[in-house]
Amino acid sequence: MMSKRSLGAKCAANKLTRWVEPSFGDLFNSTNLSLSTVSGSIARSGGTTRGGKSRPPSTDPNSAKCPQKRKADSNIFKLQPSNPTEPAQGNEDEPWVDAHTPHSQAELAVHKKKIEEVENWMKVHVDPKTTKGGAILLLTGPSGCGKSATVKVLAQQLGYSVQEWANPSSLSEYRPSTDPDAYRQTFDPDSRFNSFYGSSQTGQFQEFLLRANKYNRLQMTGEGGASDRKLILVEDFPNQFYRQPGCLHDILRRFMRTCKRPLVFIVSDSLSGDSSSRLLFPKDVQEEVGVCNISFNPVAPTSMMKVLSRIVSLEAGKSGGKMCVPDKAALELLCSGSSGDVRSAINSLQFSCLTGQSVKEGLLSVKKGKDLATSSRRANSRTAHGKRKWKDAERRDEEQAIGGKDASLFLFRALGKILYCKRESPEGLGGSPRPSLPAHLSEHNRDRLLVDPEAVVERSHMSGEFFSLYLQQNYLDFFSDVEDVARAAEYLSDADFLTADWNSRSIMGEYGSSVATRGLLHSNCGHIAVGFRPLHKPNWLLVNKKYRENSLAAQSLFISFCMTPVSLQTELLPYLAQLSNPLRNPAQIAFIQDVGCLSRRKLPGRLKLEALTDKDTGLLELESEEEDGGAASSAVIPASGNLSGDKEDQGDPFLEPPLSGSQGLGSRGELPASQPQPNTATALLEEDDLLIEEYDSDV
């Protein structure tokens, strides 16, 4: 993978001299000084983006000290001149992402509906005449999908100014005074001499919000428009917020009470599942302070193509024939390789169009991609449908060669790739006959797969075992023949078996997931086109959650017995349930009724399935498990349902989720909430299955 960031880092190391030179342009009579690094950190001093060209240097010390990281990324092209002795020529070195910044809604590579949503929110909340209190907008979505660009374009269009927060890079050093009074004041939050508080990033952030809310921007010469229409933009978050999101939540609450300006937060999601937006803005806080959340999608390939084609034609015109112009196939490669990140796509485009030694490889890769695209187009002339699929599967590696983004897959899509079992058409690509298996193996004959199962699992960013767990939950809906189901079930249990031994689990994990995925694909020979099928999260997650909660509850309620949770639930509680007067604590009675006995009347029904959405990731699942589970954090959750990370059961890595979880579930057909439910207990009592009398030893 050649990401823009790693590329930037490499170039910075190699061409450090060139990086320094323009900063001393005046001294060395270097006239072509590009200021976009400094001016890249726009608006944090109060200005909006003015055009895509070099902007005047900001006077804000923050912006000079700390160029925003994403802007710094875009400077990679400045750091690699073909000849370091030559001065930069004109705008040649300007990053195209900056040079082609969108200036109007029509130019934005963002879905119209999303733009409209943001525009409507702005119209309602930014005008101080129509709004009373503060309002908060949260924009989420993958990196480079145009969130900031949308805010800036709309702000410019509606005549609003944007005041943006940027994390200060260096804080003024704190030197404790020897005077005890001064020392006390330093740490006293109510003291106005509180230098410690004032100098922390969080403190500065709070102060920024206060000032941004209180004061209007200074009117610069030549600037017109209503300066009281302002929105506050936050994309960088003080690091402290990631450690203690509660700090941010307190600030938000205070902001909503006291402020009158609208506040826009932009948080980029990562495909690998470490969702900052979930951490910084949990659902309950969003509801409490009334955050409006608009979620952006990756840029659609058609919009991306339009942007790239426009840039290529403009740049080709400017270069006067010097530029290496990529053709449509190469642009398509760039589009699919960028995973909907317009910044990454434009950077890759510029990189691949540069002429010079340093990008020779990039050009070769484009050529390779072109050749491949052309040959596959020829080969697929017969089967129009197979054409695209084939190209997708075969070209993925080529895409990565030209600075493509890491092609991560959301879990939903990754599962679909296995379950829908897409294969090449029987006549093969190009109509040439495929070699077939010998007669005695003919039952194993299958058309060629259009997916690489191992790559799919890898791109889903979750362990193979966990991936198999999702497959186990969902595969039945995609089979039409019971023989196939039997074979698939066998493969799945083989996969479980491979990872059953915790000693070799880390090594065998990959083999296990290969057996599970390939086994499913191979078994499904009677596969019929099944249209859309909803996918669900594994029941195991719910059962496991319930089990952990029961374990904790059992331990705390029956602490005096000094037994492990497993022994409590499988030995003691069923025994106590048989006694008519064991205890007098209502919580204990309720728990015994919930966990210690099987209902004779009602059979456990199917659990209520939780739908898997296209934005879910397996890691989130694990995280939420850990959050909810408190002390019982699970480090590894294998497909077989073994819970090896559970602290109470560390001595028993093969612990099965006990029956207790499903009992409580089954009696009501759905999983009850975390703690033992009094209603469950009541329902059971009503059944007369069991009667536990309250026993008072004092009587």
Ligand SMILES: Nc1ncnc2c1ncn2[C@@H]1O[C@H](COP(=O)(O)OP(=O)(O)OP(=O)(O)O)[C@@H](O)[C@H]1O
């Ligand atoms: N047509 C276009 N639509 C959107 N952005 C474009 C377009 N053409 C060029 N760009 C540039 O692409 C970049 C898009 O990045 P932007 O900052 O908007 O992404 P983002 O969704 O906010 O993600 P991040 O959090 O990574 O910044 C900007 O630098 C923008 O100037």
